[in-house]
Amino acid sequence: MMATYETVIGLEIHVELNTRSKIFCSCATAFGEAPNVNTCPVCLGLPGVMPVLNQEVVNLAVKAGNALGCEINLINKMDRKNYFYPDLPKAYQISQFDLPVCTGGFVDVLAEGKKTRVNLTRIHIEEDAGKLIHLEDEAYTLVDYNRGGVPLIEIVTEPDIRSAAEAVAFLKKLRAILVYSGISDCRMEQGSMRADVNISLREVGFQGLNTKVEIKNMNSMKEVFKAVKKEESRQLQLYTYGEGHKVVQETRRWDQAKGRTLSMRSKEDAHDYRYFPEPDLPPVKIDGEWVESIRATLPELPDEKKQRMMTTYGLKEAEVDILIEEKEIAEFFEATVVESGEARESANWIITEVLRVMKHEARIPLSPRQLADLVLEVRKGTISRTAAKEVFEVLLTREDETAAIIEEMGLKQISSADALEGIIQGVLEENPQAVADYRAGRTQSFGFLMGRCMKASKGKGNPGIVKQVLEDKLGS
Ligand SMILES: [Zn+2]
Known part of the structure; x- marks a missing residue:
């Protein structure tokens, strides 16, 4: 009889923290500057320089721990992770090894109608490395150290995820929590949130873990979904054809253009990082009261917001899920309801029209007042729904009041x-x-x-x- 397999996924997510300056120096963290502008002897790792830990990094890591239900380790420490690669000029990365800032925690996700609790193993603080730019047809590689020393937290999950859809639902939920809390902007396309996906298969009923493959540095939810699907079927084939075709423990890279994973390095050349406590930094001591004072600054998080919005506005769970995925959309929706007093219609317009437009542009294309007025004019019968769609298109390009545009377009209904x-x-x-x-x-x-x-x-x-x-x- 053919065995049935299930997928086992654990994620490691690197998130750049929303600080103005880097983790160990005062260089700016701004994205999109000319290469190597935001650098100094500290983040270039020149000999003899001393790192000073940015307090805001600890604040944000603790805030992330609070938002994700972790235990905050009041004494934690920084360690050196040694490796030799040109993206890291010191030849070591300052990270946290055996005493991370947070342990435990969880995120509840809903995927394909199934609720799952994804437990977290830990959150640790570390510095980002520089960025290597490999040019096609050139015999050299360029390096940009602007990103070197940008503060990161790495969030590690337990292997609790069972499908591509769950992995994506988890990443979306995690992203929403971190963005709502002001911990990171989590822009995957700019690299401020990146995921490593660990994936293995096992026979249903077997409780152990089989050999896993790690897919590194995924920077889009869509690609995570595709990569997991592809890797699942690759491993299933290996299991199906049995001996001699075993899954090899290795790191693989997702080739987006070809839609497949490729081997990067196998376990044989896995790094021995020779971790040891960072001698230039004292242990990080955190005061318990201070942890509570940071907890008090947390805003309403996605789960609470969802409950409140379902109760207050009488919307369905699936609708609220769409509205709260992006913080700015949730705020736009609530501002529109304040102006219009019409939750249902405002939600419909946002879900069908505003989000359609936003597939192609990053900003919300009209003001809450403009949309609220449009909703109200339809309700009053000033314009028909068909006409309202035409008015909406014009509102996208102009800041004028909705009533003025309706007047100008001559779309007023005759209601007398x-x-x-x-x-x-x-x-x-x-x-x-x-x-x-x-x-x-x-x-x-x-x-x-x-x-x-x-x-x-x-x-x-x-x-x-x-x-x-x-x-x-x-x-x-
Ligand atoms: Zn610097």
Whole structure:
């Protein structure tokens, strides 16, 4: 009988912290500057320099621990992780080995209708390395040390994840928690959040862990999903074809263009990092009261926000999930509801229209006031839904008030029965046969007359009012 396998995934996520300066020097952390501008002897690792730990790094790491339900280790320490590679000019990285800042913690995720608790092993502080730029057709590599010494936390999960969808749901939730708390901007495309995916397969029922493969440095949720799917099927094939085709413990790289993982290095050349306590930095001592004072600065986190929004606005869980995934969208939604008093309609517009536009541009394309007014004008019957879509497109390009744009576009509906009366009377006089049919009981001619009236009003008649006036007139 064929064995059934399940996927076992653990993640290691590197997150750049939202500090203005680097972890051990006062160089700026700004992204997108000219290469090697934000450097000094400390972050270039020149001999004889002394690192000084940036207090804000510890603050943010503790805040992350608080937000993720971790235990904060009141005494923790920095260690040297030795390796020789040009992205790290000191030939060692200052990290944390056996006494990290946080241990434990968890994130609850919902994927494919299934709720799972993903436990965290630890969170530790470390410095980022520089960036190597490999040029095609050139015999050399460029290096940019602006990123060297940018503060990171590394979040390590237990192998609690069982599918690609769960891995992505976890990353989304983690990202939301960190962005809401102001710990990091978590821009995967800029590298401020990167994930290493450890993946193995095992027979269902077996509690141990089989040989795992690590896929390094994933910088997009979509690619994480694809890479896990691909690696699952690669390993399943190896298990299926049995002896001689065993999974090898190795680090693999995801080739985005080719859609497959490629071997980078095997266990044989795995590094021995020769960790030892960093001699230039004293242990990090944290005061328990101070941990609580940082906890008090945490904002409303995604889970609480979700509960509150479902109760307050009567929205479905799936809708709220979409609205809270990005902090700025959640804020935009709530600001629009404050202005409009219409939660359901505001949510619909944001989920269908605003997020559609935002697939192509990073910023929210209109103001809460503009959207709220649009919702209200439809509700009042000033414009039809179809017309509102046209107005929305114009709002994307202009800062004018919604009412002014409706006026200018001449899309106002005619909602006054008096104003519609003449138009409808005209239609009835032009179509005596249809009127006679209707009065003789052939009610389907009502639709025909309705269409004629809408056309005669050049599409501006408020359909509800037109129907009402028409019914009155036919009934008389
Ligand atoms: Zn520096």
